[in-house]
Amino acid sequence: MYYKVLVFWCLFIFGCVYCQVLQQRDLVKKLVCIEHEECGSCLSAASHCRWCADPYYPSAAPRCNDDQSLVAFGCGQGMIERPDKPVWEVMENNSLQDMLPDGLAAVQIQPQRIKLSLKARETKKIKFQYRPAKNYPLDLYYLMDLTWSMKDDKKTLVSLRDDLPEMLKNLTDNFRLGFGSFAEKPIMPFISVDPGRRANPCSVEEEDCEATYSYKHHLSLTNQVNDFIESVNSSSVTANLDNAEAQLDALVQAITCGNRIGWGTHSRKIIILLSDGLLHTAGDGKLGGASLKNDETCHLDENGYYSEAAKYDYPSIAQVYRLLDKYKVNVIFAVTESVKDHYDSLHQLLSDFTYIAKLESDSSNILKLVKMGYEDIVSVVNFEDDASAGAVKVKYFTDCGVKGGSLIETHRCTGVEYGMTLNYEAHVTLESCPEFKKMQQTITISESQLGQDSLTLEIYIQCGCACASDNIKDMSLTCPLHSHLVCGVCQCNKGWSGPKCDCSIEDEAASAALLSQCREPNSTRLMTCSGAGDCLCGKCECDRGFSGKYCQCKDCEISRLNGMECGGVGHGACVCGLCACEAGWSGEACDCTDNVDNCIPPGDEAVCSGHGDCVCGMCECASTTDGMKYSGMFCETCATCENPLCANAEPCVLCHLNNNCTETCSIGGLNYTVSERLQENPNVNDIPCILRREEAGLDCEYRYTYNAAEQAMISMEIVIRSKECFQPTTAKILTSALITMACVILGGVIIILAVKSAQIVSDRRAYAKFLQEAQESRKNMQELNPLYISPISQFTLPESFPRDK
Template sequence: MVALSIVFVFLLALSRGESELDAKIPSPGEATQQEDPDLSLRGSCQPAPSCQKCILSHPSCAWCKQLNFTASGEAEARRCGRREELLARGCPLQELEEPRGWQDVLQDEPLSQGDRGEGATQLAPQRVRITLRPGETQQLRVRFLRAAGYPVDLYYLMDLSYSMKDDLERVRQLGHALLVQLQKVTDSVRIGFGSFVDKTVLPFVSTVPAKLRHPCPTRLEPCQPPFSFRHVLSLTDNAQDFEREVGRQSVSGNLDSPEGGFDAILQAALCQKQIGWRNVSRLLVFTSDDTFHTAGDGKLGGIFMPSDGHCHLDSNGLYSRSPEFDYPSVGQVAQALSAANIQPIFAVTSPTLPVYQELSKLIPKSAVGELSEDSSNVVQLIMDAYNSLSSTVTLEHSSLPPGVHISYESQCGGPEKTESEAGDRGQCKQVGINQTVNFWVTLQATSCLPQPHLLRLRALGFSEEVTVELHTVCDCNCSDTQLQAPYCSDGQGHLQCGVCSCVPGRLGRLCECSEAELSSPDLESGCRAPNGTGPLCSGKGRCQCGRCSCSGQSSGRLCECDDASCERHEGILCGGFGHCQCGVCHCHANRTGRACECSGDVDNCVSSEGGHCSGHGYCKCNRCQCTEGYYGALCDQCSGCKTPCETHRDCAECGAFGTGPLATNCSMACAHANVTLDLTPVLDDGWCKERTLDNKLFFFLVTNEAGGRVLLRVKPQEQGADHTQAVVLGCIGGIVAVGLVLVLAYRLSVEIYDRREYSRFEKERQQLNWKQDNNPLYKSAITTTINPRFQEADDPPF
């Protein structure tokens, strides 16, 4: 069992990665929403040869169609620029061509406040047409109101492996109790039933004929043959039918722990006609006491063909082609449930609860609950999960066309908005009955759509949706279009958006010359410097009809000026507050600086007292530049310093009136101050006006109770010389001196002690009155023993 659990966790990790890919890339169109925007939409507005290319180059670009707007030699591409720049160059507002996106609400039925049932309107607007200019964003407000009593279809999908034997007895009495509980929150509820075991191939199920007929351990108990998935009862509002059909069921058996639940979930989502799903809130209750097989496990049984994503129920409600197709992946199951707008509730036992909690994170709007060992709490579990799911409103979109991006902001109850990342979904939790929430859907196109696209927004778990017709505006609608216009040299070209398009063989800004005249030396002389040297048109244009037609940002009679070489501020030429001419920024009114970066206004520098920057700085570019020691937007804050008013204010108050924080200790705390009262009327205004007299006196103006003015003079304490350095050096010298004295005293005491001990030793040595070579207390370690039977060598032998 432990080994199988380890293998399952590994397979779940693999399927999780696959599911994320499957769920996030359901179609080639939706994959484009994560791509980077078109490179042409980055940066600032640049010149373009036509109005169409101009508005597609950048969302800030506009086109001036005024006749003769460009100067002599200036390229027609200079008609393209930012709105402010073109207006500053003299283009009339009515001659600006600047198409913008817009939106039209085609259908907006009011939300059904207080209504109940299936007919309530919960999502608005219902149909919108949005036209996008590439690079520009449009924001759509979608409103959702949670109505009471919304209809519910609940399909109970049960694991009938042998380990669920006790649970089946509980489920047989489930129908009536479940209907009663659901009818408390909705007037229309239907329930259905289906069951699953596992694929009927080795190693998932024993293929021994006797075991296929009766897979249970004992032959005396009722047991049905194993199967992958069986649809038992279509959705009905009759509790007796539910209990009768479930009562006919009996458990089955398989070999391994994981079950074939994914096959059952996929078929329940795909076979909508057989199950009988209505277009209402759809709940699928999945009960099991073990984990599940996923994509790839079928190879253990010789099954290599992936699931084809189609319904395969036969006339008996059995998943007939289970042995042919592999188990579906997590991503495939999540996508099928989302497409069918089904909200799964996983009611599982505690050992497998963590696995299903991880699975729920990969399936939008799903819930997980802990099932008791005998399923006795299943009704309460379903009701808790239903209340949680129905109070969570999740807005998502269908697949996006290439080049269109989407993002959401959710306003769930207050005025604030909660942002979601681009390509994500909007979500509000704990939404109450008859409560309205708002979703702000932001759309942006980075390229033109070849044809209109229908985008659908829907709240998961509910049947309503918002249909958005997406269009793009990619061309100018100039009203001056004229064939063979007199303006173009008496019909030698066609006029469109202020520019002449010459007929074949004609050239020039106004089609004023023919191609045959281009080789004339006289014409080229008008494109060179007076001395006749240098390249034609300074190498920055071409000579046409004896005049230079400059390219890019060049201008001048000989294209000698570069109108793109001016200073930039925050990446914008001339800061966006002027136009560049011959490398010099010509700023708009009230703007200064090399890049027009400075504003001539001083509104942001005026302090409350009327002065600029509180008297502690100067105003530059409408911002205060503070002197050293001061900071803040108005230089009104000082790091580590106090004004005289702040320093002596409390002493002035307690000395004059006996009030304030120092009133109880004024004589000691303000001994340095000499406070006097002067009842002479003073015209100055304010609590404190500091003035210095001989660097000693400060004046404080205080309003007394009678409404008059009192003049207080505070003489600060005379400040002596600063002896800080001397004190610090003295402390350090004293510490060093004391240390040296202690070291010398210690060494002296040790020397005296050693000399006394040596003297005492010498004295005792001289007092000794005996002297021996051997120690009288020494005892030898050798013992001599005589053998009484030992004979000397000179004794005669016997």
């Protein structure tokens, strides 16, 4: 009986606590809504917030609340404003295709048009593909410096009559050629104003040439190579005084005069500029009276000459950059060694659209430069968009065409080849509502060097309301002066504020009378708007980082997952500095998921392999029985145990090495991708594995890593990092034995030689010592013999004997 009572009270206490938790959660959900006073901000606050647009709704009750509360306060179902349904529709989705012989345009990006909707703090991911089309049309316009020093280069270009079409056909079957030339502005001090020199600037060389001009268009784009050669051959050189020419003048005219040049609607546009001189830029033209800023428009007369060269100044580098970007034109600067450094500096400013190549003095390598420049230009894919002017922001993630490669955040890929398919993922985000009204924004995503193929996004920004009550004409609901009815409440017109919309925002005296309405009730602080905002006509305008009616609330935590407040739509909403999380999410920033799917390893059902706990969608590993710690993304391995995921992945690695797999490998209903990146270092989260097998009589060791896949329908990504091959084990043993035996024999020989040498040295020393001792013995014996008589006689003079005699 005692145990039954104990169980009853335990259940009762648990029920009370659970009910209290539910009540607390419902209260927080209500607080998310009730602080909002406009329909647009109400519906943007959280997914469960609703707005009552009934004009007769009780003024004391909050109009922004959940469904049940609004109905309880007397709001009819027909007057409750709810968030619009999400919009997602692929409007145009043509398959990728190369340029066809029948003239059908190539398709390089898929899909082409999508219609979608966005709410505040919402991100939608858009997948699209890009593949460079083979035989894409090429419009190549030769823009040549025809001053006196380039006369030999013109002859070289004419001599390429047969080689030029062959080279271009190797690049694309659809090409057209055009021709133009440039020299210098025909004004002093760039040319001589002497009438004779003006008519024939080459008279000092005793040659005839054409009068100086800034730019001349000779031949519009055509596929007739003979016409191009004849146009170049018939052109005349000219001359000027300085070593700088009007390259930028000519570029602007060649870019903007599309009708005269003949640029194609769907083509890759390339200008190859040949010169051996420096270039003039903005400001230089003012020396000769060309004082007007370049107007970036076409000014060609009926003969193809730039007619306003003496009126407009040279363009600036910034103007040229804008035009190259606007018209999607690339420029190959083929210049001589003497001026290449100058053009290298220019290329740094125009790097997105230019290529620099060294031109031989006679232009003999021009075909090689065209080929190299073209290949360099087409190998770069760079996506851009026009979203900067609106509230929507776009981020790009791509694998740059690497099969099985993970997506990285970048919009530019290099080393792209024909046939490569680049997978992109655009993250389209509306961080906040610029205005609380419904709007539409169109964003075009296009490849920066072409611009013809694009992905168009029709985005419906769901930030406002379209309330049926706005059409009510009941005079009893007339709003005060300077206001109008919006979704059941009277809102002040622009420039007016206050409870009765009688306070002009510009009227400081009227605003001061309403300061008390900007102070939080029952607050000991006398500061208006909690010291975190300005009081305008009785209403607080909060500083950045603060919110609430009295600016009493700080902004909430930013999610580490997507950088949005409280994780954005579907994760949680901010309630006066605290995040109110949706079901399935927790944490201070609602970035901790309760879903354990990411903690279950492929081919297994146990969470974290049974060796840990799933916390916020990631495994926290436990310790083994010997005190070590499990490791890996799924706590699948340790220092003393075998990794089961390596064993699961091994068949797919073998399948890849044997070339028996397509892009994906399926085992046991799970899909894997295998790629080789032998030069890259593994990431921190990649788990290492080793595969050993025999190849061509050698034992090869493959080191590979695996990681959870980011691609849909793919369970794991496997990357082979290194390969090392050795001789087989039996050969290793035999080789080691032979080496050991050789070392032993060699060591024995060395020891024997050393011992023998030591003996010889020792004997020689002993014999020398014996000889020395024998000699000493004979000497001593002679001195001590009593019968020995010395043969030497010695006589000494007396001291008194006279020495001088």
